[in-house]
Amino acid sequence: MRRVDGQFLVLAAINVILLGLGAAISDGAFLSIFNLQSMAGQVPEIGLLAIGVMLAMCAGDGGIDLSGIALANLSGVLSAVIVAHFVSNVEQEGLYSALFIFGALVIGFLGGLVNGTLITRFGITPILCTLGTQMAFTGLSVIVSGGKAVVVGSPEPLSSIGNEFWFGAPISFIVFIVVATLVGAALKFSPFGRWLMLSGSNPKAALYAGFPRSAVVMATYALSGTLSGLSGVIIAARNVNVKWDYGASYLLIAILIAVMAGVRPEGGYGRIVCVVFSAVALQLMSSLLNFGGLSNFVRDFAWGALLLTFLAIARYDLVSFVFPDKRR
Amino acid sequence: MTLFSTGKARTAERDGDRLGFAGFVHKYPETVTAALLVVICVVVAILNPDFLQPSSLIDIGRASVVTGLFALGVFVILAAGGIDVSFTAIAALTMYSITLLTTSYAPGLPMVLVLAMAVGGGVLLGMFNGFLVYNFGVPAMIVTIGTQYLFRGILLAFVGTVWIMALPEQMLTFGRAPMVQFTNSNGAVVTLPLYVLVLPAAAVLTWWILNRTLMGRAIFAMGGSARVAERLGYNLRTVHLFLFGFAGALAGLAGIIHVSSNRLANPFDLVGTEINVIAAVVLGGARITGGTGTVIGTLLGVLLVTVINNVLVMVGIPSTWQRFVVGTFILLAAAFFVVRQRRN
Numbered sequence: 001m002r003r004v005d006g007q008f009l010v011l012a013a014i015n016v017i018l019l020g021l022g023a024a025i026s027d028g029a030f031l032s033i034f035n036l037q038s039m040a041g042q043v044p045e046i047g048l049l050a051i052g053v054m055l056a057m058c059a060g061d062g063g064i065d066l067s068g069i070a071l072a073n074l075s076g077v078l079s080a081v082i083v084a085h086f087v088s089n090v091e092q093e094g095l096y097s098a099l100f101i102f103g104a105l106v107i108g109f110l111g112g113l114v115n116g117t118l119i120t121r122f123g124i125t126p127i128l129c130t131l132g133t134q135m136a137f138t139g140l141s142v143i144v145s146g147g148k149a150v151v152v153g154s155p156e157p158l159s160s161i162g163n164e165f166w167f168g169a170p171i172s173f174i175v176f177i178v179v180a181t182l183v184g185a186a187l188k189f190s191p192f193g194r195w196l197m198l199s200g201s202n203p204k205a206a207l208y209a210g211f212p213r214s215a216v217v218m219a220t221y222a223l224s225g226t227l228s229g230l231s232g233v234i235i236a237a238r239n240v241n242v243k244w245d246y247g248a249s250y251l252l253i254a255i256l257i258a259v260m261a262g263v264r265p266e267g268g269y270g271r272i273v274c275v276v277f278s279a280v281a282l283q284l285m286s287s288l289l290n291f292g293g294l295s296n297f298v299r300d301f302a303w304g305a306l307l308l309t310f311l312a313i314a315r316y317d318l319v320s321f322v323f324p325d326k327r328r
Numbered sequence: 329m330t331l332f333s334t335g336k337a338r339t340a341e342r343d344g345d346r347l348g349f350a351g352f353v354h355k356y357p358e359t360v361t362a363a364l365l366v367v368i369c370v371v372v373a374i375l376n377p378d379f380l381q382p383s384s385l386i387d388i389g390r391a392s393v394v395t396g397l398f399a400l401g402v403f404v405i406l407a408a409g410g411i412d413v414s415f416t417a418i419a420a421l422t423m424y425s426i427t428l429l430t431t432s433y434a435p436g437l438p439m440v441l442v443l444a445m446a447v448g449g450g451v452l453l454g455m456f457n458g459f460l461v462y463n464f465g466v467p468a469m470i471v472t473i474g475t476q477y478l479f480r481g482i483l484l485a486f487v488g489t490v491w492i493m494a495l496p497e498q499m500l501t502f503g504r505a506p507m508v509q510f511t512n513s514n515g516a517v518v519t520l521p522l523y524v525l526v527l528p529a530a531a532v533l534t535w536w537i538l539n540r541t542l543m544g545r546a547i548f549a550m551g552g553s554a555r556v557a558e559r560l561g562y563n564l565r566t567v568h569l570f571l572f573g574f575a576g577a578l579a580g581l582a583g584i585i586h587v588s589s590n591r592l593a594n595p596f597d598l599v600g601t602e603i604n605v606i607a608a609v610v611l612g613g614a615r616i617t618g619g620t621g622t623v624i625g626t627l628l629g630v631l632l633v634t635v636i637n638n639v640l641v642m643v644g645i646p647s648t649w650q651r652f653v654v655g656t657f658i659l660l661a662a663a664f665f666v667v668r669q670r671r672n
Binding site: 064127128134136137301305308315 | 411460463464465466467469470471473474475476477478479480481482484485486489600603606607610616617648649650651652653654655656658659662663666667
């Protein structure tokens with residue numbers, strides 16, 4: 001448990017420092033309600049993808065989900081194309097929203113099942129499998145949309161998920177926190193969570209203990225896919241259009257968030273609360289670079305450097321160096 | 329030993345003799361790639377005879393040089409059990425920086441030195457990758473995703489974002505120098521440039537390293553099992569540095585060839601094509617978990633992907649289908665190779 005607390009404290013400290021730094025640089029404008037709301041609104045779509053990456057990594061055995069953003073875009077695009085055939089997004093706003101959200105979640109779930117099936121039934125390595133499905137999903141979105149943006153418009157209540165607030169917090173952010181809590185609870189208290197973590201940390205022991213390995217992996221990727229679908233819904237809610245190439249850099253950022261959160265790439269360990277903190281920290285940093293007037297390219301550079309730094313921190317266990325165990 | 333058999337394939341040789349066709353495919357997975365390539369070519373040639381015109385074949389040959397060089401690098405790293413996704417960023421960073429240096433400070437620099445600088449730059453960046461992968465002990469893919477952003481960020485934030493249109497004369501000559509040149513039926517001049525020869529040369533060198541040197545043994549051994557390779561006395565640190573350095577050299581070379589043949593240095597080029605290249609290598613029969621694969625298979629995979637990308641339009645399939653088709657091919661090939669291994 002020592003490592004867990006250390007990682008958590010470091011992430012919390014980073015968040016506080018970034019908020020302070022932002023306030024200092026911008027004379028307090030960084031902490032204005034408007035800026036905080038806008039930053040919180042940008043976290044969910046990428047945070048959900050990061051949770052998906054984390055789950056796949058925890059499953060061990062080279063688990064990783066590279067198809068997240070591709071599946072999120074496919075969910076949005078395909079659902080928008082199908083639903084628009086039956087319902088107008090201007091006349092029947094409520095029905096359109098409900099069908100669109102339902103469609104995107106189902107497509108995400110099915111996409112996740114495809115990944116899970118290919119990995120468990122056909123024994124394809126997760127990296128290769130999700131690399132292939134990433135291309136296939138993106139290709140499918142290009143085909144159904146003809147390569148163009150698909151109009152979703154701003155039907156209520158879909159649009160309010162992306163643009164309205166409850167008690168001052170963006171609804172999308174509340175959705176994200178609720179979903180993260182649910183997934184976290186499932187990991188902590190359900191047999192699924194225990195099977196996932198234990199089989200990730202020692203696949204052989206899990207096999208001999210009689211864990212339902214295939215079912216666990218299947219459920220992991222299906223859950224990751226559903227989270228992608230939800231991310232697709234939030235992307236559609238925040239933007240008027242959905243397009244196949246939205247968020248090209250999200251793949252790296254999702255992995256970066258997971259690694260920053262201390263998720264072990266070889267499997268068996270990861271905490272949802274750290275992923276949430278790490279996603280928020282990354283958003284703070286991104287906004288900070290914007291406030292500093294730096295270009296997007298500097299941000300790319302910073303992300304790369306940051307990912308490598310956190311890999312180094314994990315490797316040399318710098319966290320427990322900074323926070324030594326007091327009991328010893 | 330022929331050009332085909334390496335690593336694991338050889339250990340399975342005795343089983344292969346007994347199993348007939350299945351054993352043959354197991355021994356030479358690249359025959360499947362070759363068969364697929366032939367089938368696609370025949371179908372396309374029947375649907376659209378224009379495909380067999382020298383000009384379209386030469387187009388495919390030219391288009392496969394850069395992908396081929398990248399693919400050889402990816403293959404060598406894959407054989408050692410890792411996945412590299414930073415090679416396009418290495419190529420973009422070296423090609424742009426070196427073109428910039430040459431045009432602004434040494435416009436008369438001989439082409440040999442330009443190429444040497446590109447290779448040198450690639451080696452340095454590649455070895456940086458190797459150093460990090462060895463020391464961090466995490467999957468190479470995660471490290472190289474990081475370095476991809478790092479290299480590309482350095483290029484676009486600190487080196488430049490402007491296209492270089494006026495290339496130095498020697499680079500243009502290098503990109504234009506013909507190996508074969510003729511005029512086709514409708515009067516257009518078709519050229520097979522000399523730089524195409526770089527790909528076979530690099531392929532032979534890669535084959536030689538993998539199959540005739542101790543380093544090649546070490547690479548396949550590490551791909552089979554890093555821990556066993558270490559106990560056998562291979563220095564994994566040296567192997568990592570060599571491996572990534574070599575892939576970096578190929579990437580640097582590919583970058584300069586890309587610039588010379590396009591007559592333009594665009595810093596936004598190349599990055600984003602890595603999945604295509606990895607797909608080519610995997611379609612060539614190399615297992616993504618390492619320890620297997622052949623140079624011939626890799627080249628066949630490159631041809632396959634290049635052909636798919638080039639002919640879809642010729643047979644009336646809209647270009648929007650390209651990604652989907654390549655993605656499906658990756659999954660089919662992966663499933664096929666896995667099922668095949670299980671049956672053996």
